[in-house]
Amino acid sequence: MDADAKKTALRMIPYGIYVLTSEGKDGKVAASTVNWVTQTAFQPPLVVVGVKADSGAHAIIKDSKVFALNILGKDQKGQAFTFFKPLEREGNTIGGEPFRKGSLGAPILEKAPAYVECQLIDTIEKGDHSIFVGEVVDAGVSKEPEGRADDATLWLKELGDKVFYGG
Amino acid sequence: MDADAKKTALRMIPYGIYVLTSEGKDGKVAASTVNWVTQTAFQPPLVVVGVKADSGAHAIIKDSKVFALNILGKDQKGQAFTFFKPLEREGNTIGGEPFRKGSLGAPILEKAPAYVECQLIDTIEKGDHSIFVGEVVDAGVSKEPEGRADDATLWLKELGDKVFYGG
Numbered sequence: 375m376d377a378d379a380k381k382t383a384l385r386m387i388p389y390g391i392y393v394l395t396s397e398g399k400d401g402k403v404a405a406s407t408v409n410w411v412t413q414t415a416f417q418p419p420l421v422v423v424g425v426k427a428d429s430g431a432h433a434i435i436k437d438s439k440v441f442a443l444n445i446l447g448k449d450q451k452g453q454a455f456t457f458f459k460p461l462e463r464e465g466n467t468i469g470g471e472p473f474r475k476g477s478l479g480a481p482i483l484e485k486a487p488a489y490v491e492c493q494l495i496d497t498i499e500k501g502d503h504s505i506f507v508g509e510v511v512d513a514g515v516s517k518e519p520e521g522r523a524d525d526a527t528l529w530l531k532e533l534g535d536k537v538f539y540g541g
Numbered sequence: 542m543d544a545d546a547k548k549t550a551l552r553m554i555p556y557g558i559y560v561l562t563s564e565g566k567d568g569k570v571a572a573s574t575v576n577w578v579t580q581t582a583f584q585p586p587l588v589v590v591g592v593k594a595d596s597g598a599h600a601i602i603k604d605s606k607v608f609a610l611n612i613l614g615k616d617q618k619g620q621a622f623t624f625f626k627p628l629e630r631e632g633n634t635i636g637g638e639p640f641r642k643g644s645l646g647a648p649i650l651e652k653a654p655a656y657v658e659c660q661l662i663d664t665i666e667k668g669d670h671s672i673f674v675g676e677v678v679d680a681g682v683s684k685e686p687e688g689r690a691d692d693a694t695l696w697l698k699e700l701g702d703k704v705f706y707g708g
Contacts, residue, residue: 378682379655380586380680383612384588386691386693388694415669416669420667420670445550495667496667500582500587501585501587502582503583505587523549524556531691
């Protein structure tokens with residue numbers, strides 16, 4: 375396989391930007407910027423997330439079996455960069471962002487325009503990142519998109535001309 | 542769960558457009574437009590595709606254990622619409638599009654700017670669409686993107702203001 379072709383082809387996949395959150399049974403909270411996300415079924419509504427195997431979010435989600443995908447809005451570049459690095463909760467904030475508990479217990483970032491909260495129903499652990507399959511059991515929209523919904527989302531490409539996570 | 546919130550939140554996930562192809566042991570070929578695609582690991586390079594459980598592509602990929610994701614370019618809206626419906630191969634074309642056999646045997650569309658060819662390494666069949674996990678074992682780029690790689694890809698939103706597959 376031509377490594378350059380593989381890299382280019384995989385980087386042609388466009389992505390949005392999300393903050394993946396979970397709270398462990400011990401009250402630890404993970405909040406991590408991710409982009410490897412897709413829906414995979416309508417009924418039941420399923421989503422897949424690729425999660426770094428050695429990350430805090432990975433460990434906490436395996437413990438809690440619950441996660442939220444907080445969908446970042448166009449004006450939330452700062453939040454995307456904030457959650458590139460692991461942070462500890464401070465009360466009901468993390469990285470300066472207030473959160474509340476969702477109906478399953480996952481942290482919902484108050485300032486994200488929308489979120490889905492998921493029950494972890496399956497995992498495939500075969501690479502440097504694991505595949506977490508979530509069934510969407512709750513969702514919220516605090517800022518209704520004007521125009522197309524996907525145009526309201528912060529896109530990976532908007533983080534910078536040279537910013538990629540893929541390839 | 543608020544059904545409208547779920548729909549809006551899931552439609553905030555942006556997507557590219559791909560033609561998923563596979564050839565069965567009997568020589569049958571499937572080519573199907575899909576958008577539920579994400580990379581999920583670097584090492585090994587894994588991708589996930591959500592595939593309609595009752596589709597021809599689903600049956601053929603389960604048989605062949607191999608698929609290609611042909612990444613459509615900005616000027617390939619016509620191809621995206623062509624492969625919304627199931628078609629039969631005619632020689633080494635399908636839907637008027639010439640293809641060749643990739644190194645694993647999956648049909649590679651000659652006019653797509655890039656592709657990845659994958660070995661099916663896992664499946665999760667739990668909804669109206671199944672999760673197919675592919676390890677990328679070959680890739681090709683016939684038209685090098687100018688600028689960002691993801692800007693060269695045809696996006697779901699470019700198929701029409703009202704076109705969504707998700708929610």
